[in-house]
Amino acid sequence: MANISFILQYFLKPRTTGAILPSSRFLARKMMANIDFARAECIVEYGPGTGVFTREILRARKSGTKIILIERNENFFTLLQENFSDEKNVFIYCDSAENIGTHLAAQGLAHADYIVSGLPFASLPHEISQNILARTREFLHRDGRFVTFQYTLLKKKIFKDYLDLVDIRREFRNVPPAYVFTFKKKTLGETFSEEKVSPKPPSKRL
Ligand SMILES: C[S@@+](CC[C@H](N)C(=O)[O-])C[C@H]1O[C@@H](n2cnc3c(N)ncnc32)[C@H](O)[C@@H]1O
Numbered sequence: 001m002a003n004i005s006f007i008l009q010y011f012l013k014p015r016t017t018g019a020i021l022p023s024s025r026f027l028a029r030k031m032m033a034n035i036d037f038a039r040a041e042c043i044v045e046y047g048p049g050t051g052v053f054t055r056e057i058l059r060a061r062k063s064g065t066k067i068i069l070i071e072r073n074e075n076f077f078t079l080l081q082e083n084f085s086d087e088k089n090v091f092i093y094c095d096s097a098e099n100i101g102t103h104l105a106a107q108g109l110a111h112a113d114y115i116v117s118g119l120p121f122a123s124l125p126h127e128i129s130q131n132i133l134a135r136t137r138e139f140l141h142r143d144g145r146f147v148t149f150q151y152t153l154l155k156k157k158i159f160k161d162y163l164d165l166v167d168i169r170r171e172f173r174n175v176p177p178a179y180v181f182t183f184k185k186k187t188l189g190e191t192f193s194e195e196k197v198s199p200k201p202p203s204k205r206l
Pocket residue numbers: 016017018019021022023046047048049050051052053070071072073076095096097098117118119120124128
């Protein structure tokens with residue numbers, strides 16, 4: 001049933017759905033490989049769709065860990081509510097991942113320890129991808145991790161201004177095979193801090 005709903009959404013909204021089938025459970029498990037569930041106070045998931053990654057997150061998390069799901073598609077949002085709204089500490093929002101800050105604040109949180117993304121960065125409008133990545137850098141904990149998957153390595157450079165790559169793993173048991181990227185928050189160099197930049201001396205006229 002979830003697969004049929006997914007295929008339908010792909011034909012209705014190809015750019016934001018980004019895939020014809022939900023991810024496999026093998027890919028879902030690989031997405032979890034760099035998450036320290038014992039340490040996580042808050043995990044945010046962008047674009048959970050029919051909830052393949054959500055199920056793995058819920059299986060492994062401590063019951064006190066807050067899980068925030070942000071799904072833009074109303075049909076997927078309804079499905080997620082049907083399946084997960086009874087779970088303790090799960091908060092489901094029908095919104096764009098660009099608004100992560102609002103939803104963290106609603107739960108009294110300043111940062112997420114982990115952000116797991118199913119977003120199709122290769123097909124989303126460039127400006128939306130850039131906004132989401134800028135907000136991800138802002139709201140990811142300084143020791144946190146951002147985990148995402150892509151079907152090719154071609155768009156890897158869209159992350160580079162916001163996040164630093166930790167590792168890449170490949171999962172063949174998915175249609176199509178996919179790469180799992182783990183990133184950490186990019187720390188801006190001292191030269192970007194306004195307080196540290198010395199004022200320029202007035203230029204002398206010769
Ligand atoms: C490739 S599907 C992945 C679904 C699921 N995570 C999986 O792997 O099977 C992409 C998902 O991202 C959602 N999405 C696209 N743009 C979004 C945005 N700006 N904010 C939140 N969700 C978005 C889509 O509606 C869809 O559910």
